[in-house]
C-alpha cells in the first residue's frame with residue numbers, strides 16, 4: 001500500500017522549540033518560514049534586528065519540507081542564451097551568482113554545523129537523443145570556456161561510471177551539485193535562526209498586509225519597519241496582486257521500498273543525483289541512507305488520483321532502470337514550486353514591501369541565497385548587490401491565481417519532447 005505522505009516525514013524527528021507570544025512591534029516581519037524566510041531571518045537577526053517570522057502552518061510546510069534535496073542552483077536558461085539576450089556582463093553574472101550561491105551554502109552548512117546528510121557525489125543530466133547530446137556538449141564547452149566550470153561530458157559508454165541505464169545518449173556530470181536531507185536542512189536553518197534571536201511563530205497566519213509597516217496576524221496586529229513576503233508558491237495572504245504573478249506548479253515524488261545495496265550501487269555507482277535533458281524530465285537520487293530511490297517530476301496529466309500519479313512516476317523509474325520492475329513504491333507526495341513569467345529567481349519591492357520568490361523548482365540553493373540578499377536589501381547593504389533584484393514581475397494575462405492553463409502547457413511541452421524524439 002502506498003503511503004501518501006512525504007518520505008522525509010517518516011524518518012526525521014522535527015526540531016522542537018519553545019514558542020513565544022507575538023510582539024506587537026518589531027524591526028521586521030517575515031511572512032513564510034521556508035528556506036527563504038528563515039535565511040532572511042538569520043541574516044537580519046545576526047545583524048541585531050528584532051525579527052518575527054510567521055507561518056500559517058508548521059515551519060517549512062511548503063516546498064521546503066517536500067523537495068528532493070538536490071542542491072542544483074540551476075537556471076532555466078543556458079549561459080549562452082543569457083549572454084545572447086542580456087549581454088556578456090549581465091548574462092555571465094547570473095551564472096556567477098549560481099556558483100557563489102552553491103559555495104556559500106556549502107560553507108554555511110559547515111560553519112553552522114548543520115547535520116543534513118550533505119554529500120557531493122555528482123549530478124548527471126542525461127541526453128535523450130544524440131542531437132541533444134551534441135547540443136549539451138556544445139553548451140557545456142561554452143560554459144567551461146567562459147567560467148572555467150567543472151562540467152564533465154560523458155559519452156554513452158562513459159556514463160556507465162555514474163548510471164547503469166541505457167536510455168541516455170551520454171550527458172553532463174557536475175561535481176559541485178550535492179544533495180541533502182531537505183527536512184534536516186530546514187530544521188538546521190530553524191535552529192540557527194532561533195540561536196541568533198529570531199522569533200518564529202508557526203501556525204500563525206498573516207491574514208492581512210495592511211500597508212508596508214502593518215500586518216494583521218492570527219495573534220493580533222503587528223507594526224514593523226519592514227515586511228518581507230517569502231510565501232512563494234504557497235501564498236495565503238490577502239495579497240491578490242502577488243498571486244497574479246506567481247504560478248504554482250505541482251511537482252511530485254515517489255520513494256521506493258528499500259532496494260538491496262548491491263543493486264543500488266550497480267545502478268548508481270557513485271550514488272549521485274540525476275536529471276534529464278528534456279522539458280518534462282524527471283529528477284532522481286538515492287535516499288540519504290542509500291537504501292531507496294526517490295524520483296520526481298512536474299505534474300503529469302493523471303487527474304486527481306494520487307495512485308495514478310505514483311504509477312506514472314513508477315513507470316518512468318522502470319524505463320530508466322528496467323530491472324526495478326518488481327520494486328514497489330512506498331511513498332508518494334506532491335508540493336508546489338513557484339514560477340514567474342520571466343522564469344528566474346526574483347527579488348523585488350512593491351509599495352515598500354520586499355518579495356522573494358520564483359526559483360522554478362531549483363530553490364534549495366536559490367532560496368537561501370535570495371533570502372540572504374533580501375536581508376541585505378533591508379539592511380541597505382548596497383555593496384552586496386544581486387543581478388536578481390528587479391522590477392516586480394509582470395502579471396500573467398488571464399491568470400487569477402488559478403493555473404487553469406497548465407494542462408495545455410504540459411501537453412505542449414510533452415508534445416515538443418515527443419517531436420524531438422525524447
Ligand SMILES: Cc1cc2nc3c(=O)[nH]c(=O)nc-3n(C[C@H](O)[C@H](O)[C@H](O)COP(=O)(O)OP(=O)(O)OC[C@H]3O[C@@H](n4cnc5c(N)ncnc54)[C@H](O)[C@@H]3O)c2cc1C
Nearest residue numbers: 032034035036056062063064068070206236335362363364
Ligand atoms: C516536490 C518538490 C521537489 C523539489 N525538489 C527540489 C530539488 O531537488 N532541488 C531544488 O533545488 N529545489 C527543489 N524544489 C523546490 C524547493 O523546494 C523550493 O524552491 C523552496 O523550498 C522554496 O522555499 P521558500 O521558502 O521560498 O518557499 P516555501 O518553502 O514554499 O515556504 C513558503 C511558506 O509560506 C507560508 N505561508 C503562505 N502564506 C502564509 C501566510 N498568509 N502567513 C504565514 N505564512 C504563510 C507557507 O505555509 C510556507 O511554509 C522542489 C519542490 C517540490 C515541491
